[in-house]
Amino acid sequence: xxxxxxxxxxxxFGPVVPERDEPIFHGEWEKRALAVTLACGALGQWTxxxxxxxxxxxxxxxxxxxxxxxxxxxxxxxxLQRHGMVGADExxxxxxxxxxxxxxxxxxxxxxxxxxxxxxxPTERALATQPRFAIGDHVATKVMHPTTHTRLPRYARGKxxxxxxxxxxxxxxxxHAHDLGEQPCYCYGVEFAATELWxxxxxxxxxxxxxxxxxxxxxxx
Amino acid sequence: MDGVEKAAQPVHPPSMTHHDHDNDHxxxxxxxxxxxxxxxxxxxxxxxxxxxxxxxxxxxxxxDAAALDAIVETYETKIGPRNGARVVARAWADPxxxxxxxxxxxxxxxxxxxxxxxxxxxxxxxxxxDTHNMVVCTLCSCYPWPVLGLPPVWYKSAPYRSRAVIDPRxxxxxxxxxxxxxxxxxxxxxxxxxxxxxxxxxxAGTEGWSExxxxxxxxxxxxxxxxxxxxxxxxx
Numbered sequence: 001x002x003x004x005x006x007x008x009x010x011x012x013f014g015p016v017v018p019e020r021d022e023p024i025f026h027g028e029w030e031k032r033a034l035a036v037t038l039a040c041g042a043l044g045q046w047t048x049x050x051x052x053x054x055x056x057x058x059x060x061x062x063x064x065x066x067x068x069x070x071x072x073x074x075x076x077x078x079x080l081q082r083h084g085m086v087g088a089d090e091x092x093x094x095x096x097x098x099x100x101x102x103x104x105x106x107x108x109x110x111x112x113x114x115x116x117x118x119x120x121x122p123t124e125r126a127l128a129t130q131p132r133f134a135i136g137d138h139v140a141t142k143v144m145h146p147t148t149h150t151r152l153p154r155y156a157r158g159k160x161x162x163x164x165x166x167x168x169x170x171x172x173x174x175x176h177a178h179d180l181g182e183q184p185c186y187c188y189g190v191e192f193a194a195t196e197l198w199x200x201x202x203x204x205x206x207x208x209x210x211x212x213x214x215x216x217x218x219x220x221x
Numbered sequence: 222m223d224g225v226e227k228a229a230q231p232v233h234p235p236s237m238t239h240h241d242h243d244n245d246h247x248x249x250x251x252x253x254x255x256x257x258x259x260x261x262x263x264x265x266x267x268x269x270x271x272x273x274x275x276x277x278x279x280x281x282x283x284x285d286a287a288a289l290d291a292i293v294e295t296y297e298t299k300i301g302p303r304n305g306a307r308v309v310a311r312a313w314a315d316p317x318x319x320x321x322x323x324x325x326x327x328x329x330x331x332x333x334x335x336x337x338x339x340x341x342x343x344x345x346x347x348x349x350x351d352t353h354n355m356v357v358c359t360l361c362s363c364y365p366w367p368v369l370g371l372p373p374v375w376y377k378s379a380p381y382r383s384r385a386v387i388d389p390r391x392x393x394x395x396x397x398x399x400x401x402x403x404x405x406x407x408x409x410x411x412x413x414x415x416x417x418x419x420x421x422x423x424x425a426g427t428e429g430w431s432e433x434x435x436x437x438x439x440x441x442x443x444x445x446x447x448x449x450x451x452x453x454x455x456x457x
Contacts, residue, residue: 008359010383016395018375024297029268035289036275068377070267086277094273096280110287118337123414151412153359167415187413206406208386211413
């Protein structure tokens, strides 16, 4: 969706301000926000793609004024309610008032944290079919504006680039975010010249690599 | 409100960045002092929501407090940019390792014991005398956790995510880095689950250095592409 998450090329946010000797967390609550988000993800009720979509459906004025961990927590509240695990009444009262819907996995325990983090969630899948495109192919990205989740940024839609890498077949976020299955397809590293992306005045020395799933691409003439 | 903005640079209007900038002038030897201030002002807002959420989830048996502690401890003590620095230093020192990194970065990084969440599919991108690489995630905050740790606030912020793909030289200027005008810049937008680690060029004057010595020259930002490695004279 054309949500507030799709920031590439926007202007007016001011300079990047690196914080010298930045701490890993700015306060206790950030630690708990990270840990609660990861622990809830481990319950298996939603995919990483669904959680990304939950974040990008935060209305733009809110998204753009929140810190990133606040974005995470806001999305987590939404996911927990959607999946019948926490009710709005409970969030309001700050206490459990009824039982959660059953979860796929039991609560993550301390002894399983290391193995869960070490395992991660690989998204590459074996596919019997061959990739449609080859390295060096000229490809064009589709013009599309789905109201659902996609990982093709607006700035890279309807543009022509060159396939530089074939990353193998990966879970397709556009379906996976919406409980429509993994539907793995080939994912390509596509290079776009800045002049193609940004037109007149673009930095002639710049190119941008975007990882594009096969359904995003057409053969370019 | 002011305190909230300080505590966690929002994704956000430029006026707020000045507060963070002010913090740069604080004595970080006394970091606890202003962290403390931050927490007090935070508790009225999102911190209370996080606390409520943790309480509800714990009461329901959906999260285990000890597991939360273990997650935090992992990212505070075990996973961070020193991991990536060891990967880079070995690549500089050992051509056979560099070849394995080029061939299969996930496997080569796993040789050093790093991998897993947000580093399931790694690729290295090598700086050369002609090309500089920089990594961003314009759509969220994708970042190679096993080798770099959790992303800094600026990496997740709107100023970086919006400008990295259209004006990387301007972004580099914010980091005090100026590249030759003719140098090619390749920006990697992490739109999929591939995670990119920039392999900076080995600084001159480090012939014969051990991996451990070399690792000290590798900064986090040099592995994102918003910085360059330290030079031998500046390493101490």
